[in-house]
Amino acid sequence: MADASRIWTAALIIIGDEILSGRTQDANLAYLAKWLNVQGIRLKEVRVVADEMGAIAQAVNALKPPACDYLFTTGGIGPTHDDITVDAIAAALGVPVVMHPDAEAALRAYYGDRITDARLRMARVPDGAELLPNPVSGAPGIRVGNIFIMAGVPKITQGMLAGLDGILEGGAPMLSRSVGAWIGESAVADLLRETEAAHAGVQIGSYPFWRDGKVGANFVIRSADPHGLATCAAALLDGLRAAGVEPVDGEI
Amino acid sequence: MADASRIWTAALIIIGDEILSGRTQDANLAYLAKWLNVQGIRLKEVRVVADEMGAIAQAVNALKPPACDYLFTTGGIGPTHDDITVDAIAAALGVPVVMHPDAEAALRAYYGDRITDARLRMARVPDGAELLPNPVSGAPGIRVGNIFIMAGVPKITQGMLAGLDGILEGGAPMLSRSVGAWIGESAVADLLRETEAAHAGVQIGSYPFWRDGKVGANFVIRSADPHGLATCAAALLDGLRAAGVEPVDGEI
Structure with missing residues (x-):
């Protein structure tokens, strides 16, 4: 099997x-x-x-x-x-x-x-x-x-x-979902670390950017497990709101 | 020294x-x-x-x-x-x-x-x-x-x-010069190999492209020696003309 x-x-x-x-x-x-x-x-x-x-x-x-x-x-x-x-x-x-x-x-x-x-x-x-x-x-x-x-x-x-599409044996595709916020990543570093640690099999990557003179970051949540991905994304969105940040459910 | x-x-x-x-x-x-x-x-x-x-x-x-x-x-x-x-x-x-x-x-x-x-x-x-x-x-x-x-x-x-500009010890910068032609690289493969072989310390890279439905290639000549670079470029331009191709002295 x-x-x-x-x-x-x-x-x-x-x-x-x-x-x-x-x-x-x-x-x-x-x-x-x-x-x-x-x-x-x-x-x-x-x-x-x-x-x-x-x-x-x-x-x-x-x-x-x-x-x-x-x-x-x-x-x-x-x-x-x-x-x-x-x-x-x-x-x-x-x-x-x-x-x-x-x-x-x-x-x-x-x-x-x-x-x-x-x-x-x-x-x-x-x-x-x-x-x-x-x-x-x-x-x-x-x-x-x-x-x-x-x-x-x-x-x-x-x-x-x-020509190789679907021909190679693989496993479950890695799924990803992004949460964006107009905030410096360092302001929510603890939240990111704790949220990742609370969701086994899920990684959160933090990708800062500067745009139009403002600082922001996209948080990319990755997992092969759709349920873990959804639960982690919901927890991160809640955590950001609790920290007084209005997150975007998706990439900024 | x-x-x-x-x-x-x-x-x-x-x-x-x-x-x-x-x-x-x-x-x-x-x-x-x-x-x-x-x-x-x-x-x-x-x-x-x-x-x-x-x-x-x-x-x-x-x-x-x-x-x-x-x-x-x-x-x-x-x-x-x-x-x-x-x-x-x-x-x-x-x-x-x-x-x-x-x-x-x-x-x-x-x-x-x-x-x-x-x-x-x-x-x-x-x-x-x-x-x-x-x-x-x-x-x-x-x-x-x-x-x-x-x-x-x-x-x-x-x-x-x-901030590191000019601070690191280095040697002679690698120089490069491009010759372009609207021809498939395979038609001039022998010329490229022979021209490179005749100029020690010089490399010729061949980079094909398709553009507007036409095939072409840029030949990038690289050397740390300005004289070798110029001599090789002149030889390649001459060789392409002798092969009935009208080359461009530069990147297409």
Whole structure:
């Protein structure tokens, strides 16, 4: 019988000098995090590493199953010389790189007589891999066990994730609910701590902001248990009112 | 005599469930990366970890000097129960947490008779730490050797970094120059690889995009050597023209 309380976890490795140099703002982390949450899987750790064989392989070895249930990577699977993700992951797993016949066929169909050796690089996979369909361009993503090797371009990554919707085993999705208030978080720090402590299995995060010259905070309540979430939110709303604050039932 | 070719490196640990849940889009990575580049320091690795003592301490132990020359953290230094960064870093370094008298004085001056135990939490530092001025709100950042503990709120983090401008020892700043072309990167993969190989100390990154239904790519040339950068850019522009592509000298 499945354990309903088992927490399924994932890690993400973002591969690319363009992220580490600040040239490109990553957009895959937040998208993947929300997508995983719907699947009942929690994103546990993210690493951003350079386009270097050693750096990629080290991160893969640290985060691959069983360290997490699932490992995702983004970036470095294109046709150019700086695309070394497949080689680095194969090296980390100790398997050779091979041409995947279906990927080769898909690329030949996509490019026709414009096929080149560089384009065929995108059919290279770690031995034993399956393909993840790419609904946007010719180069597929790659699945090796519970490691998912995806593109860096967000539109392609999102298309690859859509193809995995509902396919990965997960647990109860993490639910969240926000309570906002125009007050400095430090004024209600005791209330937050006590309310969290009184509700097992529930976390409260406090996220302050400054807007229009005023200070405020959103309190995000998270739990996999809908009842615990509702009870905790009600207690926090009551506690804030008792402290003389008029809270908002939702994000400010 | 200083070694002009020494590469100075930094790592960043982003601490926060709000990033891993996808609720908040991180904005500190790209800002810090560009700021470091101006100081002649390269961002080598980033990790995003949960608000958990063990996870934070493990990342600190992996990335603290001498693994990198400098380690920065963002997030988790506020007044609420989920702000555990100081405790986790002190634990990782094996030092006690103490009240910093200047931080306590600053908080008492900022809050006046509204000072509380929760607000005084923000004066807690790992033993031996100095303060980083916070030009936005009352709570300072913290420096322990070459570990810099900063806020999660980007406006505050940016203010703390401004106070460090020109203070950290670094090497030659990494320079970059972009060449754009309305062509699929796979069509010029050989040219990119050969041009990079012909220019030692220069890297070429290839970043494809789809825009207005057309495919294109920006080729980002990076080097700490201005001459190598210029020579490589000229060679790439010539090579693209020879391949029948009209390149743009800059980002598209």
